[in-house]
Amino acid sequence: MKTLTQISNRSLPAHGLPERAGVGFKAEHAQDIFSNAPAVGWFEVHPENYMVAGGPRLAMLEELSAQYPISMHGVGLSLGGGEALNKNHLADLKRLVDRFNPAMVSEHIAWSAHEGLYMADLLPTPMTQTSLAQLVDAINTVQDFIGRRILIENPTSYVPLPQNSIPELEFISEAAERSGCGLLIDVNNVYISAYNLGFDANAFIDAVPGDLVGEIHLAGHEEDANPEDNVLIDTHSRPVADPVWDLFDRLMARIGRKPTLIEWDNDVPGWDVLAREAALADRHLDFAVADQLEAAS
Template sequence: MATAPLPARAGVGFKAEHASDVFENADPVSWFEVHPENYMVSGGPRLQMLTQLRERFPLSLHGVGLSLGGGEPLDKNHLRSLRALVDRFEPAQVSEHIAWSGHDGKYLADLLPTPLTLAALADLVNAIDEVQNAVGRRILIENPTSYLALPQNAMPETDFIMAAARQSGCGLLIDVNNIFISAYNLGFDARDYIDVLPADLIGEIHLAGHEQDADARDDVLIDTHSRPVASPVWALYWRLIDRIGAKPTLIEWDNDIPDWQVLAHEAALANAIIDASENCAKKPLRKVAS
């Protein structure tokens, strides 16, 4: 199967419970994304289903387990398994998080924040280089969600992620929901973050839902991927693509999985914003009478 590029339309994270709906009629969804860690097996129904999906749609692999930002050696077995999936399914894109999830041989089932320091930047660039060499292609790295500002942070997150991309030659996967959550939790303006992101580095955009922390004493938003995309996140998304142009856009929903029609509706909303933004860009400017 030849590598098919991701269209600058809405995609959705694939879930097995939606397979019958997807294979019958996936409209308005144009492509799908999966976590490669769920398919690092030697055979069985998971790989069969992924083969069926890939035969019909462009595919993106979005990793959650490499611990790029941990400053420790990467798991060579994980890299070999990832390369095997890349070779077999020829995804349009491969991406990972700027985060760490392991320490001293122990795996933590979370994406923990990487300090924004020059030393951490150097470690991250080296890790990205290793992954890109291992899989034989350019990858994308995703901006994190922040719940508190680390005291050792020495630069803005935008400077950190752009430097990592420029120095390693990778691209950026911009999660707009992550930006909104981090801005809310840390008290900065999400629009300022959005407005400095360079179009040439961005290969994909993610949208997702979030929730307020269950403990009412903590005024914190949590990146749960369990709700529809919130209105202010849609507004930030429009602001971003209005400036940089349409990009492949994923609707993420990983917890409290809804019926397929709910995800299809979210994808349709993303496509409508893409269309509206493109239509606005095509309209000629009116001359103002002197």
């Protein structure tokens, strides 16, 4: 377990993400964003898209980070793989963090590499004591290497893993407590996992430790193409569904406003659609604060 001194050596930027809605940055929206400077709180990027020596991608990121706070949300570190992390990937991430000083850095609890083979997917990490210890070691490796505290995101589940022995919320909370990292709660993932595995999404949301939460994600989902499967898929291809908004409102009413991302990575619409989703998220955040004030009065 890390000491308080070791954990404190992992810095946070002077200005974190604003407690407003943000949007995932897409190159096809760059002209709208840079020309019109929309009233969006912040933007998220996947650092893997910018692990290049130069060129237009880094130029866009320079311009974006000059105008807005940014969050770097990784998809390729394979934190939950139980293997040594890729040193080249870590070095590339550190260069980006040092250069752009993002307001937040986060990663998935998943694995995507095995014995040198990289798979472009976020595969489920078994929730066992062995996997928990390996995950904590991986988080510590990242935080020590880049000198920053990170957030870890709860996964999407489609089928129960027979080897699981620790409930998901206990697993991710314990990983955060042991490593000193924070939690990124993807509310859409909670809803999908609850639907697919048959647990109570409200109970999960009610038990989330608010003091560990640094960011929220919202996204759309779809039913599996085979209706006989009765499975929801985390597609990031639709507006946020009403039941997900309800869970989000429930969480915000209890723990207060948090930076909230609208994710839309497939069937990406025009910028105006994303801007409307972000504005809707901001209204939900405002309502949550109003509800808290009313409850306290």
